[in-house]
Amino acid sequence: MFLEEPGMAPSDDNAAAAVLSAQGLTKHFPVRRGLADLLARRARVVHAVDDVTLTLRRGRVTALVGESGSGKSTVARLLSQLYPRTSGDIVLHGAVTTVRGGRAFRAYARKVQMIFQDPFASLNPVHTIRYHLTRSLRIHGNGGRTTAELEDALHALLNRVHLTPPERYLDKFPHELSGGQRQRVAIARALGANPEVLLADEPVSMLDVSIRLGVLNLLRDLKERLHLAILYITHDIASARYFADETLVMYAGRMVEGGDSETVTQRPAHPYTRLLIASAPDPDTIQGSAHEAVAHTPEDRAGGEPPSLIAPPSGCRFHPRCPAAMARCTTELPPRLPVGDADGHWAACWLYDPATVAAPRPAPSRPAVTA
């Protein structure tokens, strides 16, 4: 059997073991030069991802949350080594790993698999489910030596994603399945590699609301049974609370907050995380307020547009939209600062600098309206 049997609970130590991490991961995309650029002899770049550090652990889901264009998909593509990085390290089981196609990429992909947002586009319409899964099993050396072993492996994959009985699905074409079933096939195909890491880029955002929960529950089941390390990319912070152990928040290419999901979603510290939550209310009200200078008002929710990533704001990239911005936010990049007493909760925000806390409260940069 190439997949681990269910019911093998990992020890706490194993559950927390780091599998894949990013350290200072940075990706700048070159911008095609126009006449003005040529005359000025300048080469501009899109700062899609800057200095992202995160760790994916065995048997844990890490959510990466942020609005459209914040760099989430680029992080996933960097971690899957589909894109070369501008700088920073990707560390797999303690070793810095750089692969550029060929055999090394295949060996890497055996451990790190990606699931894409669109199950309609990710499966080839002219091939059956059997073809897609057989290909994955064979490429990764998990197809067995005989036809019977291959058939067993195919059945195991479909059982694993709860498409049962497998024979009902194996010879179907993608268009004969629903969106949720297709996404399950895409997940099964990823599992054909017997990976340790799943990078799931908005895996449910294109599915009907009614079937999203089923697919998230399946991913959770895989995390628990196969002890997968899962990166769950979403713009829906409420689903991160439900599904992820840890939540990381990105804004304009940078990580701005992180911690266990319950803390980040219920006691958000960074003004941007508060804005995200205010604009996508959780059914349970958000309790507590780490800093009362940030008002939850409709004005705050509507507060402006994400910045240009070609010329991102200096200092904290959120400062032009931030209701609590101070002078230093416009020039100094805030480091990760610990927040409150929840273990591991941090925010890249000067509000949590002990020097700021000790100083007299600054006036907000724009009028705060009391709700």
Ligand SMILES: Nc1ncnc2c1ncn2[C@@H]1O[C@H](COP(=O)(O)OP(=O)(O)OP(=O)(O)O)[C@@H](O)[C@H]1O
């Ligand atoms: N291949 C590319 N070339 C140039 N710019 C790119 C490329 N891919 C992404 N970008 C830019 O990088 C920034 C981050 O994009 P990315 O797709 O990673 O964000 P995202 O948070 O995943 O957004 P979405 O939820 O809409 O997918 C955006 O400004 C985007 O336009």
